[in-house]
Amino acid sequence: MSPARQSSPQSRRPEKKGTAVETISIKIPASPEYLQVVRLVAAGLASRLSFTIEDIEDLKIAVDELSAYITGPHGRSGTLAVGFKLHGDRIQITGTGEYTESYDVRTDLSDFSRMILETVADSAGLSSSDGTPGFTITKSKSS
Amino acid sequence: MNDRATLDRAEVRQLFSEYKGAAENDRPELRERLVTQYIGLVEFLARRFRNRGEPLEDLVQVGTIGLLKAIERFDLEREVEFSTYATPTIVGELKRHFRDKGWAVRVPRRLQELHLELTKVVGTLRQELGRSPTVAEIAKAAGTSEENVLEGLEIAQAYNFTSLDAPIDSEDAGSTSFADQLGSEDEQLANLEYRAALAPEMAKLPERERRILYLRFFKGMTQSEIADSLDISQMHVSRLLNRTLIRLREALEV
Numbered sequence: 001m002s003p004a005r006q007s008s009p010q011s012r013r014p015e016k017k018g019t020a021v022e023t024i025s026i027k028i029p030a031s032p033e034y035l036q037v038v039r040l041v042a043a044g045l046a047s048r049l050s051f052t053i054e055d056i057e058d059l060k061i062a063v064d065e066l067s068a069y070i071t072g073p074h075g076r077s078g079t080l081a082v083g084f085k086l087h088g089d090r091i092q093i094t095g096t097g098e099y100t101e102s103y104d105v106r107t108d109l110s111d112f113s114r115m116i117l118e119t120v121a122d123s124a125g126l127s128s129s130d131g132t133p134g135f136t137i138t139k140s141k142s143s
Numbered sequence: 144m145n146d147r148a149t150l151d152r153a154e155v156r157q158l159f160s161e162y163k164g165a166a167e168n169d170r171p172e173l174r175e176r177l178v179t180q181y182i183g184l185v186e187f188l189a190r191r192f193r194n195r196g197e198p199l200e201d202l203v204q205v206g207t208i209g210l211l212k213a214i215e216r217f218d219l220e221r222e223v224e225f226s227t228y229a230t231p232t233i234v235g236e237l238k239r240h241f242r243d244k245g246w247a248v249r250v251p252r253r254l255q256e257l258h259l260e261l262t263k264v265v266g267t268l269r270q271e272l273g274r275s276p277t278v279a280e281i282a283k284a285a286g287t288s289e290e291n292v293l294e295g296l297e298i299a300q301a302y303n304f305t306s307l308d309a310p311i312d313s314e315d316a317g318s319t320s321f322a323d324q325l326g327s328e329d330e331q332l333a334n335l336e337y338r339a340a341l342a343p344e345m346a347k348l349p350e351r352e353r354r355i356l357y358l359r360f361f362k363g364m365t366q367s368e369i370a371d372s373l374d375i376s377q378m379h380v381s382r383l384l385n386r387t388l389i390r391l392r393e394a395l396e397v
Binding site: 032033036039040043044047050051052053054055056057061064065068073074112115116119 | 187190191193265274275276277278279281289290292293294296297359360361363365366367377381384385388391392393
């Protein structure tokens with residue numbers, strides 16, 4: 001996750017002071033065995049913002065919980081697109097299911113899931129624009 | 144004849160009926176046809192255990208043992224689809240496979256050592272800093288790359304066992320009992336309007352795991368605080384917590 005600055009003539013990240021927002025996106029098959037990739041990317045990016053490992057653990061739990069929720073236990077045919085925005089001391093993660101078949105879009109979280117998410121993230125929930133399943137998570141550094 | 148072609152429900156029952164009534168000599172061939180019919184189910188279930196460091200072919204072999212058991216035990220009198228009946232048996236066989244092997248055999252040595260090293264380093268840093276460390280701080284203290292640290296943290300998730308009986312390392316042996324305090328915790332957990340299936344799964348959790356769940360999500364204690372109160376490492380709390388969440392999620396899927 002550390003950029004090899006010495007090898008590239010110009011950094012891919014705008015070097016503006018303070019207000020730089022980095023955007024990263026990945027696409028994975030919408031299948032349970034690939035959720036690990038999302039966790040690793042989330043952890044890697046949060047570590048760039050110097051999140052503590054406890055905050056990183058919490059972020060992974062939130063990402064896992066919501067990704068699993070919208071892909072379902074058996075996965076979906078299609079991809080899960082996950083976008084990450086780094087705002088200095090805060091990370092925002094949005095997930096969008098791009099499924100090739102239509103599925104029932106779940107719009108409700110169980111009390112248990114909601115309780116977990118409230119504990120581990122500043123805000124986390126399902127979002128669904130015109131039937132496309134998705135989620136958003138925001139988490140700031142604790143210190 | 145293509146044995147892999149899907150038989151409809153009536154044909155499957157017919158095949159079972161033949162199998163149950165067959166002479167000893169004929170059974171292997173009929174059993175083979177039944178296995179062929181349901182090997183897709185075994186593959187599907189085995190795939191869910193993929194990220195634990197074992198090749199899929201091995202997992203399918205293990206799952207097939209479960210399938211054979213289910214075939215033997217299946218009672219035609221019951222009005223249930225065989226695939227519904229067989230799934231818990233197949234999954235149970237897969238879970239038992241990992242539980243019996245234990246951490247030491249399933250996880251690559253390098254990652255085991257990395258994880259143990261990180262646990263020590265994190266513990267030391269927590270004391271020095273008075274807070275949870277960052278990945279950069281751990282990497283520096285452990286003399287390794289941040290990538291390795293991130294991988295080490297992911298092990299807690301990737302190599303989780305769904306059975307909570309098997310000790311993972313010496314830290315697991317001898318967990319403290321919290322029987323006195325569990326009463327009110329159970330009540331608060333029970334007050335959640337979760338799906339009916341979750342309640343029995345919660346009740347099945349060992350005391351320590353239930354307590355960690357309670358302290359983390361009801362009391363809002365941090366993993367560090369929980370670690371201190373239970374006198375175990377924070378990485379251990381993390382591992383147990385992730386394992387519990389995975390177990391609850393998997394229990395609700397089947």
